[in-house]
Amino acid sequence: GAVVSQHPSRVICKSGTSVKIECRSLDFQATTMFWYRQFPKQSLMLMATSNEGSKATYEQGVEKDKFLINHASLTLSTLTVTSAHPEDSSFYICSARGTVLRGISGYTFGSGTRLTVV
Amino acid sequence: KQEVTQIPAALSVPEGENLVLNCSFTDSAIYNLQWFRQDPGKGLTSLLLIQSSQREQTSGRLNASLDKSSGRSTLYIAASQPGDSATYLCAVIDGNKLVFGAGTILRVKS
Numbered sequence: 001g002a003v004v005s006q007h008p009s010r011v012i013c014k015s016g017t018s019v020k021i022e023c024r025s026l027d028f029q030a031t032t033m034f035w036y037r038q039f040p041k042q043s044l045m046l047m048a049t050s051n052e053g054s055k056a057t058y059e060q061g062v063e064k065d066k067f068l069i070n071h072a073s074l075t076l077s078t079l080t081v082t083s084a085h086p087e088d089s090s091f092y093i094c095s096a097r098g099t100v101l102r103g104i105s106g107y108t109f110g111s112g113t114r115l116t117v118v
Numbered sequence: 119k120q121e122v123t124q125i126p127a128a129l130s131v132p133e134g135e136n137l138v139l140n141c142s143f144t145d146s147a148i149y150n151l152q153w154f155r156q157d158p159g160k161g162l163t164s165l166l167l168i169q170s171s172q173r174e175q176t177s178g179r180l181n182a183s184l185d186k187s188s189g190r191s192t193l194y195i196a197a198s199q200p201g202d203s204a205t206y207l208c209a210v211i212d213g214n215k216l217v218f219g220a221g222t223i224l225r226v227k228s
Binding site: 006032034042043044046049091093095097106107108109110111112114 | 150152154159160161162163164167207209211214215216218219220221
């Protein structure tokens with residue numbers, strides 16, 4: 001089945017530094033990838049939608065200059081948290097919607113990245 | 119704006135029980151509906167995907183139903199096991215996006 005690999009799984013960084021999170025589709029071409037943020041005991045909040053070769057579409061309230069998304073190929077999307085602050089500490093998860101699989105287009109999620117900014 | 123609600127928010131049952139998780143959505147014009155499982159600190163695992171033209175899907179001990187007209191879906195888990203303990207998320211595929219419910223935290227006691 002479809003697999004999405006997300007790295008790193010955990011990262012601790014100092015306040016003011018930038019962190020890059022990678023999301024790769026391993027066995028299918030992901031024309032669209034999604035980035036979510038999840039706070040403890042809450043559901044997923046969509047941050048942005050990225051399409052290969054074009055600019056990402058950000059949800060209302062998400063700062064595009066703070067959360068840089070690059071979808072340079074059909075198998076890789078990256079999220080860079082720039083000038084991270086403690087309030088950016090969260091669980092970030094990517095998702096990919098590939099080409100039609102067995103006639104059904106479903107969503108596959110990465111394993112998530114726990115970001116802690118100290 | 120599509121809104122998804124899941125009931126109950128938490129559920130604790132003894133091993134072996136059959137159980138039902140509920141999901142409701144406000145806009146019936148959905149494309150598909152997908153049920154996921156999330157273990158603590160992990161990503162999401164897809165359990166079942168129901169297309170809008172389908173009424174149910176089954177996988178092992180799991181059965182998901184969809185009633186678009188009433189805006190409801192249920193996830194039925196038969197003969198629950200401690201390994202089923204996790205958060206179960208319902209998501210409606212609305213256009214090109216997933217709209218999630220808040221989830222049901224399930225604990226199956228041995």
